[in-house]
Amino acid sequence: xxxxxxxxxxxxxxxxxxxxxxxxxxxxxxxxxxxxxxxxxxxxxxxxxxxxxxxxxxxxxxxxxxxxxxxxxxxxxxxxxxxxxxxxxxxxxxxxxxxxxxxxxxxxxxxxxxxxxxxxxxxxxxxxxxxxxxxxxxxxxxxxxxxxxxxxxxxxxxxxxxxxxxxxxxxxxxxxxxxxxxxxxxxxxxxxxxxxxxxx
Ligand code: MN3
Numbered sequence: 001x002x003x004x005x006x007x008x009x010x011x012x013x014x015x016x017x018x019x020x021x022x023x024x025x026x027x028x029x030x031x032x033x034x035x036x037x038x039x040x041x042x043x044x045x046x047x048x049x050x051x052x053x054x055x056x057x058x059x060x061x062x063x064x065x066x067x068x069x070x071x072x073x074x075x076x077x078x079x080x081x082x083x084x085x086x087x088x089x090x091x092x093x094x095x096x097x098x099x100x101x102x103x104x105x106x107x108x109x110x111x112x113x114x115x116x117x118x119x120x121x122x123x124x125x126x127x128x129x130x131x132x133x134x135x136x137x138x139x140x141x142x143x144x145x146x147x148x149x150x151x152x153x154x155x156x157x158x159x160x161x162x163x164x165x166x167x168x169x170x171x172x173x174x175x176x177x178x179x180x181x182x183x184x185x186x187x188x189x190x191x192x193x194x195x196x197x198x199x200x
Contacts, residue, residue, distance in 0.1 A: 019081070032070075058146070081181040082183040088184065116170055122140060123137065126153045
């Protein structure tokens with residue numbers, strides 16, 4: 001069955017002024033849609049056509065991996081942001097960030113440094129890797145779960161994610177993501193499911 005572009009979890013202008021409706025219109029409506037369309041073209045009539053997105057990501061490489069992973073990554077990214085985001089994590093995620101990074105400010109510093117340092121296109125992630133939280137950056141469509149790491153949240157650092165609003169200023173976009181957009185509730189849900197999966 002063909003994949004469909006999932007709707008944004010908020011209105012297109014809901015993240016303004018930090019991320020404009022114009023950016024979301026292109027990024028979701030054109031870029032994310034293009035990954036979905038190309039993925040469907042690649043799997044049509046093949047043995048991947050009835051597989052889940054995660055199964056395709058885990059069992060493919062090259063062009064098919066790239067399209068499938070980019071579909072997944074973007075859906076995860078939309079959910080990593082929310083209107084009125086930013087602030088602080090709470091509960092056990094807050095404690096884990098304290099333990100793994102020596103505080104929220106140091107986590108934010110590491111996340112920004114890794115995102116700015118990713119040469120060319122890619123993603124910066126907070127992941128759970130065994131018992132620890134880590135910051136990792138990945139190039140192009142690469143996705144932490146292929147290395148056994150569980151994504152907790154992500155920021156897209158491809159130029160198309162920020163160029164209309166921030167031009168070349170990737171550091172400002174990542175700072176704004178951390179201060180005003182990040183959805184700590186979504187991150188906490190992912191952290192709790194990762195802990196439950198590890199305990200099972
Ligand atoms: Mn993108």
